Amino acid sequence: MIDEVVSAIRHGGTVTLILGAGMTMPAVPGLGELVELADRYAAGLGDDGELTQSLRQAREALDPHALPIEVYLAYRRVFTARRSPGEFDVVAQQAVLAGYRAPDLSLSPLATHGIWQRVDLRLGERVENSLDWWELPAGVRAVGRLLAGRPEDFGNSILTTNFDPLFEVAVRQTGRQAVSVPVAPDGRPDRRPEGEGAVQVFHLHGFWRPVSEEVRSPLLHDPAPDADAYEPTSRALAELITGDVVVVVGYSGWDDVVAGALRAVAVNRPVRVLWAVHDAAPIRLPDRLAGLVEFFTDIHGDDLFTGLADRLEIPTAGPRVDPRRRVRHLDWERELFSQPGNTAPEGVLPLLRQLERRYGWGVDWAGEPQRPRLLFWPVRLRARASLINAVQALTAAALSARGVRVVVCLDDFGVTDREALGAEFAADLTRWMRRVDPSAAPQVASLQDYVATASASLERPTDPWSVARIFYGERNPSLYSVLAAIKVVPHLALHDLERNAHAIVQTLLSKDANRLLTPLTTWSYLHSLLGNEPAAEVMAYAGSDERLLWEQFREHFGLGGTLLFNPYIKHLTNESRMVRWTSPEELRAYLTSTRGLPGWGSEGGYVHWLVQNAFLLPRYLTGSSFPEVGGFHLDSWSAFAAALDSGLPVLDLLAADVSAFYLGGKL
Known part of the structure; x- marks a missing residue:
């Protein structure tokens, strides 16, 4: 088949x-998995199981050996009859998102999007533009190479019965533009003028x-009621088939639209x-x-198109540089880019860079890095401040010493003796803070006191109830x-939710509603x-596990906002006794027990976090100078770990040193 296509092009x-x-597959679920998704959607509707029972009836009415396409069409008819013509769109969207694999859900456009929540234009475009987070089969990547490298030979377009954007993503990964052109149920494409010059991907279904x-109609086409309904659609669709040779792959021709065209x-x-068919010719198609x-x-599509692209000598696109997805090699990054010695730089921006490179802190910039004038630090008031708060205070002081105003906002709602x-x-x-800056004294505000005196603002909502109207009402985040x-609840992708269902239900029943x-x-x-204060010069301050909260702030209020976040201690909360101990002996016991656990020295673990953030x-x-023990200069985690492996009593040193820092005059 490759020979036939190459020969046609060369003549x-x-x-x-x-393409179908x-x-x-398998990046986007096939029909069998799509039916399973529909079952899961129906099970969670809370309609006393009526949709589930109707779907079961539709399956039982089919032949026991019915093809997956026949089950799919039956399901579509039930959804249209019992719910609405566009209800199945939500199931299809969830199937498409199965091919979107963001390494960190909280940093993706889906951070504030719920399961089974409809994807609108704005969110869909943002997800598609995260090009490197899509899982593309080899054949799809090769199609992108073909359309980008030899666009004229392929009419600068492609026709697909798929509703996913994987072909567009494949083209865009090569650096070329691609525009999605849905074809209406009558077979006529939505030709948009901004698509001129880009590869056009016509979506037939x-x-x-x-x-x-403006689009409010169902996204996917409902099955036509009878064969006669296909003829006008086929005649319209024929206008899009302009090639001398037509190559059909991955499509069974079940609805006769393509065959009629x-x-x-x-x-x-x-x-x-x-x-091309993988096993045998489609039923009735000949x-x-x-x-x-x-x-x-x-013939398998992956082999076919990869071989075709190679025969036409279309080069493979080089790896894209995507800073959101790059793997950080912290060891050599610290060695190559960290400022040497133990003297922190004088400037705010250089200091923030060193916090990132040397100690694993992070900054989510709203735009180009800009020196902040104000550090906004919201803290939940507890009976006692933790070591995490102490580390945050130290860094806040370092910024304060460099001219950044620090405002601590105490969340003291529902706290006794607040x-x-x-x-x-x-x-x-x-x-x-005064360990770094002797004159440091943060401005501390009580949220409860503030709310008691807050008034509404037309420019920005400064009372909680106006914020609620925008946050919960206008932007419509998922619950x-x-x-x-x-x-x-834990922030998980769909494929992780079911195995954590018990934990989620337990937290819903056990957490206080005042967290809302x-x-x-x-x-x-x-x-x-x-x-x-200019929004661009305000930096919020939080733990890395609170990044989703601030992503929602950006999403709903459009005020930009940069976030400084300290590393998260794996599997510990701010209320854990292990970050609120009362004596060096207690901390030493925690270190000993942790040392006996598998993976105790992993990055972000308890011991590693203490060394990095509370010792170094x-x-x-x-x-201050770094200590030396048994010939080891303890100026890095690697040096500390090496000294520990050598049998030196560095855990005793760590417990005493960190306790002196945290407990201070309270020992």
């Missing part, structure tokens, strides 16, 4: 590609997301149709095409993403600060 012919679901704000083309001009088609069996505890909490923060942002006030009150106070970082920010 000046053009090729029309018609067989090309994008609909597209997974809207292509404009090929017959319509053959009536007016000569055309060769090369139809009879319907009456000798028009040459079938090629035992005034006394708030004063003690603020005293602890000040004590730690799941709201709960995940405030750390009530966190974004409303915190963002209200921040808006009041932004009335006097304080010395770095205060300009």
Whole structure:
């Protein structure tokens, strides 16, 4: 088959590609898995099982050996009858998102998007533009090479019965533009003028997301009620088949639309149709095409298009550089890019870079890096500040010493004796900050006091109830993403949810509802600060497990906002006793027990975090010398781990040193 296509192109012919679901599996679920997704969707509707029972009836009415396409069509008819013509779109969208594999869900466009929540135009485009996070089969990548490297030979277009965007993604990964053109149920494409010059991907059965704000009709085509309904669609579709040779791969021809269009083309001009099938010719298809088609069996799309691209000598695109997906090699990064010695740089931006490179901190910049003037630090008031708070205070002080104003916002709703505890909490923060900057004294505000006096603002909502109207109402985040942002439930992708179902239900039953006030009150106070400060010069301060909360702030209020986050201790919370000990002996016991666990020395684990953030970082920010034990200069985690492996009592040193830092005068 490759020989036939190459020969046609070298003799000046053009090729029309018609590709189906067989090309994008298994990245995007096939019909069998799509039916299973529909069952899962129906099971969670809370309709007393009526949709589930109707789907079961539809399956039982079919032949026991019914093809997956027949089950799929039956399901579509039930969804249309019992729910709405567009209800199945949500199931299809979830199937498409199975091919989208963001390494960190909280940093992806889907961070605030729920399961089974409809994907709109804006979100769909953002997901598609995260090019390197899509799982593309080899054949799809090769099609992208063909369309980008030899666009004229393929009519600068492709026809597909798929509703996913994988062919567009494959083209865009090569650096070329691709535009999605859904074909209406009557077979007429939505030709958009902005697509001129780009590869056009015609979606014959609909597209997974809207292509404009005005579209309100179902995204996918409902099955036609009878065969006669295909004829007008086929005649319209024939206008899109412009090649001298038509190559069909991964499509069974079940709805007769493509077959009818090929017959319509053959009536007016000569055309060769090369139809590849993996196992055998599709049922009834040879009879319907009456000798028009040459079938090629035992052909896999991955092999076919990869071989074709190689035969046409189209180079493979080089690896794309995507900073969101790069793997950080922290060891050599610290060695090559970290400022040597133990003296922190004088500038704010150089200091932030060193925190990232040496100690694994992170900065999510809203735009180009810009020196912050204000550090907004929301903290939940607890009975006692933790070691995590101490480390945050130390870094806040280092920024304060470089001219950054520090505002601590105490979330003190529902806290008994909040005034006394708030004063003690603020005293602890000040004590730690003054280790770096003797004059440091953060501005500390009570959220409960603020809410009692807040008033509405027309420019930015500065009372919690106006924030709630925008956050919960206008932007419509999913309930799941709201709960995940405030750390009530774990933030997981769909494929991880089911095995964590018990833990999710347990947290829903055990967590206090007052956590829902966190974004409303915190963002209200921040808006009041932004009335006097440029948003680009305000940096929020939080743990890395709170990044989703701040991503939602950006999403809903469009104020940009940069986030400084400290590394998260794996499997520990801010309330764990292991970050709130009361004596060096207690900490030493925690270190000993942790040392006995598998993977105790992994990055982000308890011991590693303590060494990096509570042993090395304080010395770095205060300009103190690093200790030396048994010939080991303890200026890095690797040196500490080597000394520990040598049997030296460095855990005793760690317990005493970190306790002196955390407990200070309270020992």
